[in-house]
Amino acid sequence: MEKKITVLPGDGIGPEVIASAVEVLQVVGKRFNHTFHLAYGAIGGAAIDQYNNPLPDETISLCEQSDAVLLGAVGGPKWDQNTPELRPEKGLLRIRKHFDLFANLRPVMAIPSLLGASPLKKEVAENVDLMIVRELTGGVYFGEPRMRTDDGAIDTTVYSRKEVERIVENAFHLARLRKGRLCSVDKANVLETSRLWREVVEEMKKRFPDVQVEHHLVDSVAMKLITNPSHFDVVVTENMFGDILSDEASVITGSLGVLPSASIRGDNFGLYEPVHGSAPEIAGQGVANPAATILSVAMLLKYSFGLKEEAAEIERAVNAVFEDGYFTADLARDGDRVLTTSEWTNKVINEI
Numbered sequence: 001m002e003k004k005i006t007v008l009p010g011d012g013i014g015p016e017v018i019a020s021a022v023e024v025l026q027v028v029g030k031r032f033n034h035t036f037h038l039a040y041g042a043i044g045g046a047a048i049d050q051y052n053n054p055l056p057d058e059t060i061s062l063c064e065q066s067d068a069v070l071l072g073a074v075g076g077p078k079w080d081q082n083t084p085e086l087r088p089e090k091g092l093l094r095i096r097k098h099f100d101l102f103a104n105l106r107p108v109m110a111i112p113s114l115l116g117a118s119p120l121k122k123e124v125a126e127n128v129d130l131m132i133v134r135e136l137t138g139g140v141y142f143g144e145p146r147m148r149t150d151d152g153a154i155d156t157t158v159y160s161r162k163e164v165e166r167i168v169e170n171a172f173h174l175a176r177l178r179k180g181r182l183c184s185v186d187k188a189n190v191l192e193t194s195r196l197w198r199e200v201v202e203e204m205k206k207r208f209p210d211v212q213v214e215h216h217l218v219d220s221v222a223m224k225l226i227t228n229p230s231h232f233d234v235v236v237t238e239n240m241f242g243d244i245l246s247d248e249a250s251v252i253t254g255s256l257g258v259l260p261s262a263s264i265r266g267d268n269f270g271l272y273e274p275v276h277g278s279a280p281e282i283a284g285q286g287v288a289n290p291a292a293t294i295l296s297v298a299m300l301l302k303y304s305f306g307l308k309e310e311a312a313e314i315e316r317a318v319n320a321v322f323e324d325g326y327f328t329a330d331l332a333r334d335g336d337r338v339l340t341t342s343e344w345t346n347k348v349i350n351e352i
C-alpha cells in the first residue's frame, strides 16, 4: 500500500512525540511492505511564528493532498497573550472545521501495568475497553442565537436530522468493528434535540441488526462510567455531553497520558492526535511520553487505511514495553528505571 500522510508537529512536546511516532510508523511500513510518504506542515504557535497564521493555506493544501493527518499538539505560554485569531488553538478548531471532521473518537483501554494510577479499584478498571464517539461540529457550542442580555444569557442547542444521522451511522459502523454494542447517550426526558437523537438511533438500528443498542440518559452514564465502566463498548453522544463524558472516561484507567484520539468524517480521511496537550514545561528535554502519539498512528492505520493487523502490532508492542516495566518519567514509580523519549521509542521499535 502507498499512502500520503501530512505531519503537523506543532508546539511544545509535539515535535518530540511526533518524531517517535513517525519512526514507529516507518518501521511498521517496512515490516508490512507499505510506503508512507510524509509531508511536514506548520500549525499552531509554530505556524504563527513562521506565517503569522495558526493554520496557513500551505498547511491546508498539504492536508488536502493527503490521505490522513498526524498532529502533535499546539499551544504554549509564548502565544497566550495573542488576539483570539492568533492563538495556536485556533489552528486546531479551523482544521477540524475546514475538513468537516464531525466525529471525535476517544478509545479508553485498561493497560494492566498502569492501573495503579487509576482512581478506581483495580477490579473495576481492569477490563475497560470502550470508545467515546462525540459529535464535534454541532450542538450548543455552535447553535444560534447566542447572546448576553441585560439580565441573562442565551445559548441554543441545534441539530439537524442529517447531522445526527451521520454521527450515529459512524458509531454503528465502529460498534460493528469492535464488540458490537452501542450505547446512545441523550437527555430525551428533557431535550427536544435528544428526542430527535433517540429517534434517529431507533431508525438506524434496523440497518444494523447485528449491533446491540441501548439508550441511556447522560446523568446515568456519568455514574455508570465510574461504577461499572467495563459495561461499555461504543458510546455515542452529542457535542457537549461528549466533551464532558470523554474527559471523565479518560481518567478511568489511570493512563491519561497514553490516550490517542481521532477526528474523522464519513470517508477515510482523518486527523489523529494524542489527547494530551503540548506540555510546554517539559518541552525540549527529551522526556515526553510518546505512547499516546504512537497509539494515534495505530488509529490512523486502522481507521484511515484499514490496516488492522499493523495497528494491532503497534498496540501490542506498546503494551509489551509497559508490561516489561519500561516507563517515561510521567508514569514511572519508585524503583522503576526511567527511560527518555527516544529510549522508550526504541523499545517499541525493537518489539515490532
Ligand code: ATP
Binding pocket: 013, 017, 073, 074, 075, 257, 275, 276, 277, 278, 279, 280, 281, 282, 287, 288, 289, 290, 292, 330
Ligand atoms: P491543553 O490545554 O493543550 O490540553 P494542558 O496544559 O491542559 O494542555 P497537557 O499539556 O496535556 O495539558 O499537560 C498536562 C500535564 O500532563 C502537564 O503536567 C504535562 O507536563 C503532562 N503531560 C502531558 N502530556 C505528556 C506527555 N506526553 N509526557 C509527559 N507528560 C505529559
Ligand code: MG
Binding pocket: 277
Ligand atoms: Mg487541557
